[in-house]
Amino acid sequence: MIRNLPALPLALATLLTLALPLPAQAQSRGDAPPTELAQTNPREAGSSAHFRVIERFPGSDSLPPQIPSIAPTSPFAPIIEDVERNNWASAHRDLQNPELRPLLNDDASLRFLAATVAMEAGHPDQTRAILNELDPARDLPVLADYASLLKARAALATEDAHTATLAAAAIAPESLLYPDALILLAEALQKAGQPEDRQRAIEVLDLFLNAYPRHAQAAAAREQLATLLEATHPGRAAELYLNIRQQRPLSQAATRATRQLRTLDAHLTDAQRRLLDDTTPERALTLARARFDLHQSEHVISQLNTALERWPEDAPQRCEALYLIGRSHTKLRQHSAGTPVYNRILEHCADTEWELRALYLGGRGRWNAGDRRGALTLFERIWQTYADHSYADDAMYFAARILRSEDRPDEARDRLTAQLQRYPEGDMAKDAHWLLLREYFDRDDFQAVIDHVDNLDKTGEDDLYTKGRLHYFRARALLQAGRNDEAAQAFIKVTRDHPMSYYALLSFNQLARLQGSTEGLDICATVGPACEELLPANLQAAPVELPDELERDAGFQKASRLLTLGLTSLARRELTALRTRHANTPSTLWALASLLDAAHAYPISHDLARRHIHGWMDAYPTQTTRRHWSIAYPTPFKDTLTRYAEQRGLSPAIIYAIMREESGFNPRIESWANARGLLQLIEPTARRIAQRDGLEDFSFDLLFDPTLNIRLGSAYMRELASQTSAHPALIIAGYNGGFGNVSTWLKDFGNEDLDLFVENIPYGQTRDYTKRVLMSFWIYSYLYGDARVPTLSFTLPPP
Template structure:
């Protein structure tokens, strides 16, 4: 709905003074998500000055408001009026009219509006119109007409347009009785996959159709492997398994057979079906003991034994791997995984012994550092603060900490925060405060934000008052320094050390002098926005581009610039709220904070509705197939077509429910919910158990997957900014800076 604000604001700039006041009232109402008030304001335009109302295309905008409000009947005549005029809103109005007719089942009028769109829009509109005309013909039972329209859209070749929905074209040929041409298109689609290592949805659709029409056909080993690879990447593990089992049973002596068995085991592991996975991990070792796949199966199977609670068997197999493959590049994982398994079992003493063995075996290398961090986390989980501090002090001197690239890795910022946290637990408040202040806070700084929150807590501790006041006095003195860097540092510290509005206002004033407005992103210039109506109707692509552009503008802004001195409109460019109406609707229905959904969506897809990741996650909320299917089933949606995940409303609908389900598993633990969204709830349960605490400051360091830990920190930093900028209904807050 923010897009409507842009559209109204753009028109407001060209409006005459006679109705400028009404335009401003409409803008304000939309900003507050008060759609009824905005509709009233626009109706007043129409009654007071209909010629200018139409000239400014306000009828189209009013139709959009009615549609957002769910009043299609009121929107329909307004769209029809807008579609009858030549102008920028015409193709958008025709698009909405065609969709409304489609949803109501009126295929004839849908065709009428789509035919008009062919001559009213640009190339993108025309391509979309042709595709929907083909689908319309297919739904009407005219398969030959569907083929003609779709083939004309692609000009007889598999263009980018046809790749997006070419399986449908092939099916239409099949339905029309032209099996040879339909089969040929499907084969070409597979052969011409742009990236064979990450096959797209068109390729997936093609092999699904081929499998349906080639049941019982002897495909040959190479074709079985090709199709299994496509299915496996797209997380269609059951379908992949059929082809892999064919290779195992028909080509047992082939060099590909061991890897086929291993891939079956991996598929079961991906589905968390570890009992089944273990059968296949053991099978490859029994049948092909000297193969590379058997070595992989030994290592991966060890982890699977741990997942089913068979810790002794898991440790035994890790030891076997260590003894049998002492030069393997993954040797460190056998050691470090054993440490983690022993912690899962609750045997901290044995885990520490394995950590020590790891440090000795990999002295001077990264695995030694990771083992040292494991020891630090063991002491943190046990509340043995002095021992934890000793390990953290040792880690501070290490150059390589693993970061997001190494499982179980850490970062300099995390170590600094944990040191401050431990010092606070030891009641060494002065040192803790200094350490917290040394960690920069800013728009994208998770541990900087956590440090500021911890400082607020320390301010309430009686025994810490002397230390707080001493540092506040020192920071206040720095505001008078002749050195600009000192004044800046003093102002930042003051803001973090006190809630006193007078002192904070003084510090913010100093900051504004130290950080001139010319160095910050400018206030949004409505005139420079790209076509506002495109933002309104094609939110995904344009909002994605706007977000990328905003991030580029902010790239050279220091990370510790507080949001309190930046205009809220500039911040909202960086942290936009597209699809607000749908997000609020489904989030509130499921008891989820819509701002958390926005933070996840921003990190997952950058608001690109057609996003597909390297792990085959799809759409705004980046659902993988298993989670989407499970959530859809819980909502009464059987046999969910994965392509529906590219629909913003479906993605948001499923995302809200899935987050609600995770929230029930981890109540009042936002970091655990976010970690589960990325790394899976089963993994998070183990990490929470290791921390022996519901405290995020003790849980987050336990996150084993580097990508998931990085994800949690980025999402939670974004969530913090979204809470500052928007209320629970995604209405922009008024800030001092604005």
């Protein structure tokens, strides 16, 4: 038992901790703190201190509010850069420099940084020595809770349960670190070893699990609590172990839980023993669901096919198992292999939720496998049997596309007309309208295009990929009908109604074509007043003001200090909570985003603008909003990116546009398909490009290095450019869909103009990606490049 506590007995300290009210988020939601904003260190994307500004008007933007930062000339600058990259050993080595001692002694924040580095580098004794000379409440009040938690961790690592308990108990429930403190407190009490301490540890863990049942450490807490309860309450311990097996079936914790459950066999009920049986359908499905979520598709197929052979024919889990097998084949694009699986669902699972899913996915699978008639049959069953389901209008639209591909235009038109009559507000209505227009274009019936759009009360175009589409093609129909003046006015209307959109970009280029010239990088000079009014040159940005509300927020003060020290992984939780607290105040969110942008926390700052502040893209950039656009479309890694852009003969705008889409400027990100880094390169492509670019000793892990990733990603773009006459749309489509597909599409319908070619791309993901990234390419060109509106050739190169 821990003894001789100064002033406050342990029992009282622990009970006071237990009696403290739950933090607000736990009281209201019974859940963990908000989801993290980014997957890795947010400042990594801006850690270089040697950027070369590539903005068109350098120095014209007013300086935004700043989060304090260490000067590049400071001896701590390289240490903080190491901290940002989690290079703890290097940072710790540099901190041993005797010349830094006076600076550390004079700055409590730097001492806290040194203590954190020592802990992460595996030197908890040094962490304790540093923190023993620091009074957090007096010397570092902003980060007092972080210092206390660090002290508890270090004490626990050096077997000092007494100090660990006191430090963990000092953290208030209002702190975002409170859940972590409870876990450490329970562990420290358990290590104390006396019965009364173990009982208090149980109480602490109960408090934690009641308040934070879905916290990231909940499984560890359950395991710890179950271990403590085995001797006195084996039934409850078994329930906790079974919960771990259910919630984290593929984890090491589940393996340990299984082992402990077998030692508790005498205390298990029959129902619990059944849950422990790995051969049951219930357990097989639990494992399969977990593997499916982790994209272990081959394993799901193998595991469940084997399991199905053992299950009784009437097992209620059979339909879901078949569905997971079918979906796994679909994920792997094994459409022919998936067809018999979906057929089995349709045969054995009629009148269940699985039937509808099998009709939908089976229809799409047959379509992808080339069985159009089979797909039509399944789609028809959807709108006839499940007429009120959201899949019904999808099925009618898909059927129309198939009929159109089979050169059955009259039947396709009838199907689309029926779809719009039955589901005028459906989410596929906008696509049905477009497909009707597409047929009119095929017949050169331009008046039908104009009449169709003019007769619509609303288009239903409500997303990034369709806003302005119908009115753009109405303008195009006027142009092809020889009504040039009307077409020009119609294109101008699209540019005004849909600022900085894909269809506005096309419209500006069409206006330039009407003037008879698209020469040069910037077509604004050709378009004239319509462009000059909406996209003024030399646009300066007004600074984003820092509201008093944000500046006074304790979480903001904590996050600012942590960012200054390079401890972005710690700052992330505070930043997430800030975003949640101020979600309904755009001005405060903009101030936060601006500060994060100034601190080079680009994955977080641009994501705030991109996903959590709404409506700002409904107008062109102005002096008031120009800063908003630069936050949402930042330019990290300027030195490296501009150097390789120049070497490759590429516009920096296209590299930035693809980077924003691929990684959100997070250099450490990895996709489920194992694409890595800023430009999301997969290993085969990266190795091939590395060899061609003369890079020796390439390894896959190097793709997390920003410089190397930009080098290889830009080389791949240069390869695509050489294959596509450097057409931006084709480079973008090739980056997502592969040049082999682009080459096929050029052969199949490359005689079409650019706008129709993009609409014809058969892969929805690549079609939308091309529109989205072309829009970003325009925005980057306007904000930082030489072209307020970049030129797009409507005539595509030969395959």
